[in-house]
Amino acid sequence: MSKIFIANWKMRLDYKASIKEAKAFARSFVNAKERVVLCPDFSVLGEVREIIKRAKISLGAQNCSAYISGAYTGEMSARNLKQLGVEYVIIGHSERRTYFQETDDLINKKVLAAISAKLKPILCVGETAAEKKKKLTKTVIKRQLKAGLKNVSASLIIAYEPVWAIGSGQIIKADEAQEIHAYIKREAGQILKKDVKVIYGGSVNASQAPAFSGLKDIDGFLVGGASLKAADFYNICKI
Numbered sequence: 001m002s003k004i005f006i007a008n009w010k011m012r013l014d015y016k017a018s019i020k021e022a023k024a025f026a027r028s029f030v031n032a033k034e035r036v037v038l039c040p041d042f043s044v045l046g047e048v049r050e051i052i053k054r055a056k057i058s059l060g061a062q063n064c065s066a067y068i069s070g071a072y073t074g075e076m077s078a079r080n081l082k083q084l085g086v087e088y089v090i091i092g093h094s095e096r097r098t099y100f101q102e103t104d105d106l107i108n109k110k111v112l113a114a115i116s117a118k119l120k121p122i123l124c125v126g127e128t129a130a131e132k133k134k135k136l137t138k139t140v141i142k143r144q145l146k147a148g149l150k151n152v153s154a155s156l157i158i159a160y161e162p163v164w165a166i167g168s169g170q171i172i173k174a175d176e177a178q179e180i181h182a183y184i185k186r187e188a189g190q191i192l193k194k195d196v197k198v199i200y201g202g203s204v205n206a207s208q209a210p211a212f213s214g215l216k217d218i219d220g221f222l223v224g225g226a227s228l229k230a231a232d233f234y235n236i237c238k239i
């Protein structure tokens with residue numbers, strides 16, 4: 001099964017650097033065989049779309065509103081993202097849950113809004129270090145899936161991102177990741193009544209990605225820090 005590689009630039013690159021790096025992505029991935037998705041911040045989505053248009057790269061957003069339209073100052077609707085040429089949207093990233101107090105309920109509304117606008121949601125789940133220590137990983141993920149996928153029937157991507165592994169350089173053991181991915185596929189499959197793709201995120205880089213890519217239930221990667229430079233990200237994708 002072909003893998004999907006998602007670059008999450010977060011709010012790290014300024015305008016000029018985003019344009020420069022998007023051009024490098026377009027050059028690197030012009031003949032991409034794998035599915036590659038670039039998620040820059042909202043401010044450059046339109047320009048990045050134009051830059052990557054000739055390469056085999058899809059455009060993704062890092063968030064969307066739970067509302068379709070209306071008087072919601074500062075929000076970004078899934079409908080307008082779709083009209084802008086966005087195909088995927090990351091929802092429920094742990095940074096949104098932690099710094100912007102996004103609840104499972106809000107995240108569910110965003111997933112439903114994205115689906116109604118015909119965007120493909122990438123729903124992020126994962127436990128904190130404290131939850132892992134208390135052996136609550138599966139309990140937390142089950143709750144996040146049950147709530148996040150309420151009333152959802154469309155197929156989507158789940159990103160397993162242990163919070164303790166994000167941006168920390170700490171890497172999960174491959175067999176542990178495989179076990180959790182298989183668990184997520186079972187749980188999400190029961191809720192949605194269809195197969196889901198489960199990708200891994202959390203300090204993924206080119207040196208350890210190969211150890212994960214052979215695992216049965218790892219369908220791709222969501223990459224932060226190591227996606228900021230096209231060359232680093234290319235090495236992870238190994239097209």
Ligand code: PGA
Nearest residue numbers: 166167202203223224225
């Ligand atoms: P990281 O971020 O690769 O820098 O750990 C991943 C993410 O937050 O999606």
